[in-house]
Amino acid sequence: MSDPRVFFAAERTLLAWIRTGLTIMGFGFVVARFGLFLGLLAAQRMPSTAPVASAPHFSSGIGIALVLLGAVSMIVAAIQHRRFVLSLPIDDLPPMHNRAFPVVLALILGSLGLMLAVYLAV
Numbered sequence: 001m002s003d004p005r006v007f008f009a010a011e012r013t014l015l016a017w018i019r020t021g022l023t024i025m026g027f028g029f030v031v032a033r034f035g036l037f038l039g040l041l042a043a044q045r046m047p048s049t050a051p052v053a054s055a056p057h058f059s060s061g062i063g064i065a066l067v068l069l070g071a072v073s074m075i076v077a078a079i080q081h082r083r084f085v086l087s088l089p090i091d092d093l094p095p096m097h098n099r100a101f102p103v104v105l106a107l108i109l110g111s112l113g114l115m116l117a118v119y120l121a122v
């Protein structure tokens with residue numbers, strides 16, 4: 001007797017990890033750009049002194065770390081999901097369902113997150 005609920009539960013878990021990774025990446029982007037906002041505020045308060053553009057901000061490093069954490073969590077979740085689906089009996093897999101789409105989506109979003117981290121670092 002097949003039970004596709006196991007597969008769909010695993011897929012919901014993967015999609016929850018994708019949602020969590022996107023949230024962490026979005027928060028990391030906001031934190032990384034918060035340092036730029038603080039620099040603009042400082043420039044408005046003291047217009048006579050030029051703001052130092054190359055000064056590293058603590059928020060930028062934290063933001064990049066959060067973006068990396070979100071991207072890596074999505075990639076690891078996709079790999080774990082794929083391994084779990086391969087371990088299921090063939091009867092538990094729905095025949096007319098595209099099993100590759102959520103994994104590909106997680107890998108693409110994770111890769112874009114890695115590119116965003118590189119963009120923020122440069």
